[in-house]
Amino acid sequence: MLIAINKFLDRLLFKLTTSRLSRPAQISQMINSLPTQLILLKSLLTDYTIPIYSTTPLPAFVKFLRSQKALVSAYLSTQFHQHRVDSIEYYTALRDKHFSISPGSFISSALSVEHRSIVLDRVLVVIDSNPTLLTEPSDIKQAAIKHFQSVATPPLIQYSSIDEFPPRWQRAYTPISDIDSSLYNSVMSPILDEEWMIILQSMPNNKASGPLKFLTKCSNI
Incomplete structure (x- = not known):
């Protein structure tokens, strides 16, 4: 006025x-x-x-x-x-x-970026060679996830053993027969509590913590 x-x-x-x-x-x-x-x-x-x-x-x-x-x-x-x-x-x-x-x-807000999104209310997929229109939100969500997981690369195949690998990767991952497997025993054995304490006590103080917020000063007390 x-x-x-x-x-x-x-x-x-x-x-x-x-x-x-x-x-x-x-x-x-x-x-x-x-x-x-x-x-x-x-x-x-x-x-x-x-x-x-x-x-x-x-x-x-x-x-x-x-x-x-x-x-x-x-x-x-x-x-x-x-x-x-x-x-x-x-x-x-x-x-x-x-x-x-x-x-x-x-x-x-800091970048002054407007939030925009695309809402999918229907998706056309092929199931058993038949085009199928999905309208349920849960089905649409799963179809979208599957699409974006495989749109750039083929879907990952889960293998339970080396024998199921393609021949190329079987040769790469099969242990070399002329190397004694017992050589790895000391490396694969569990770390003892005493070893943990020795390592922690040898670490310097007054250092920034990592993602776990663990300070070495606590372990040196």
Whole structure:
């Protein structure tokens, strides 16, 4: 509403200050509407008091209109600034919240990336050489997963033994017969607790922890 009042004052000033006054009937109508606009302004600004003014002489009336427009413009500028500050504080707090509970939303917000997605409500697949239209959400989800797992590479085949490998990989993975398999016994044997403690106690302190958040300082106590 304040914006409308500001535009009204701006238009009236423009018509009164142009070099050639045109459409006097329209100007007269706008001047007659001025008291209504000022009453509306008073209802919006609690501390505002409608000043006494006269439409003559014209320079004094124009000065009065400019003072009212400056008042409205200053108030609008203050409101816009406060709205901008409130918006910044709100979205900053929202981004901090997303950082804690929703990293994906935080990244999208930080990068100003709009989240877009494709909703599949039906999928046409081939089952036993017959085209089949899937409409159940669970079936659609499984079909989509299967598609994207195999769209670039053939599906992985699970082998239970080396004998099921293709000949090329059988030769690669079959143990070499002239190497004594007992050579690996010491490597494959379980690590003893004493060995763990020796390794941990030999590690330096004051180092950053890894993904498990394990500090070597704890083990050296």
